[in-house]
Amino acid sequence: MKIQAPKGTFDILPYGCGEETWRQSGLWQYVEAIIRQAASEYGYLEIRTPIYERTELFDRGVGETTDIVSKEMFTFKDRSERLMSLRPEGTASTARAFVEHNLSLHGSAHKFFYIGPMFRYERPQSGRYRQHHQFGVEAYGPGGPEQDAEVIDLLLYVYRWLGLKNLTVHINSVGDADSRAKYRDALVQYLKPHVSSLSEESQVRFEKNPLRILDSKDPKDKELVQHAPSILKYLTPEAEKHFHAVCHLLGKLGIDYVVNDKIVRGLDYYNQTVFEVLTNDLGAQNTIGAGGRYDGLVAQFDGPDIPAVGFATGLERVLQVMMAQQTPWNAPAGPFVYFIPLGDEAKETCFLLAAQCRKAHIPASVELMAKKVGPAIQNAVRAGAVHCCVIGIDEMAKGRAVLKELATRQESEISLEIAELERLYARRTD
Ligand code: HAM
DSSP states (O other): OOOOOOTTOOOOBSSOOTTOGGGBHHHHHHHHHHHHHHHHHTTOEEOOOOSEEEHHHHIIIIITTSHHHHHSOOEEEOTTOOEEEEOSOSHHHHHHHHHHTTGGGGOSOEEEEEEEEEEOOOOOBTTBOSEEEEEEEEEESOOSHHHHHHHHHHHHHHHHHTTOOSEEEEEEEOOOHHHHHHHHHHHHHHHGGGGGGSOHHHHHHHHHOGGGGGGOOOHHHHHHHHTSOOGGGGOOHHHHHHHHHHHHHHHHTTOOOEEOTTOOOSSTTOEEEEEEEEESSSTTOOEEEEEEEOTTHHHHTTSOOOOEEEEEEEHHHHHHHHHHTTOOOOOOOOOSEEEEESSHHHHHHHHHHHHHHHHTTOOEEEOOSOSSHHHHHHHHHHTTOSEEEEEOHHHHHHTEEEEEETTTOOEEEEESOHHHHHHHHHHHHO
């Protein structure tokens, strides 16, 4: 049997992705470079945590009754019988690392970002994978509304920079513990007479975590929930003040948003602000990024009582929206010169010229296979080369050759001195 990538996973390839253009590695590099630059402009520093952790971390952090933990984790026993899980998200791991390394001793405010694979055993479909990739940020310290507004602003800054259009920000507050306790009672009162008409899943949620019913995708549940009391009416004065202040700041930043009191999010750690960014270009999986405040999580892992807020955006969804919207992007530059030898003697000359180029930090490649110029040029194009340079006996004798720009087909004669190539390369990267 031919071995294939596991269901719900995919390869990111330099070429040959067919219709699935979002899977080309050049596009991923382009997007990741912009993300890194944007995160740095906002003062976020990179954190990298393991892709697997003790299962208990997610049980305690994300919540045992959430779908992510109860149904979707890849869990296994290591050879010492310890229960481990592939990380389904990055917030719990970041909090664990923060506590484990006593990072609170390094100051009172901390801003982290990460890019990496996450694993959820979901039913795969377009925009939903068993291995997906997230860009996420987590900001610890400031508990005020400015930090909430900053992370939302950063997320939209990245989307804007990437050229994404027609996105809608939905925002809500799930309040503090007091607000939620009061709201939970009100929601239970409202749902009680209708429990039997709720979906099976929501009937379980009714017992364990009724707020999650607001999140149900079942059409009948959705209908019922439409008329449920609004959590925003149950916010304590402090929670209400915080939420209004966040909305006020978003307005000042020129960010359009919709207050959507049905957003509760599928992870247990949230309090106060929660938000989602939606797109119409992805079909059923219309949430491109999401996050919120989670003030109690770090303390829950025996760390300091430090407020926190963050988001994550799925890179697959970002790239798919880019492709759907035909957003322009630039592939990272390939070799500056692609040398094409005519004959075996020229092969050595080209090989050595390319080696000299690399010593001078000029990206260069050599055609070592094709016997004819046509296929060699095709290889140069596929490699993303800027120029090709065909060298045969004549060129070797003269010490000069034609440099052809592949995109424009413009030709110029150059000497085969490395100094000349250095000059040309310096002019290009000026
Ligand atoms: P989340 O909403 O579970 O939040 O995931 C964040 C984003 O990851 C989603 O909006 C979506 O774009 C993407 N995503 C999730 N699951 C999949 C999947 N199976 N396939 C493709 N993309 C997916 C979190 O993970 C929180 N940790 C976000 C956060 C950070 N909150 C505070 N800080």
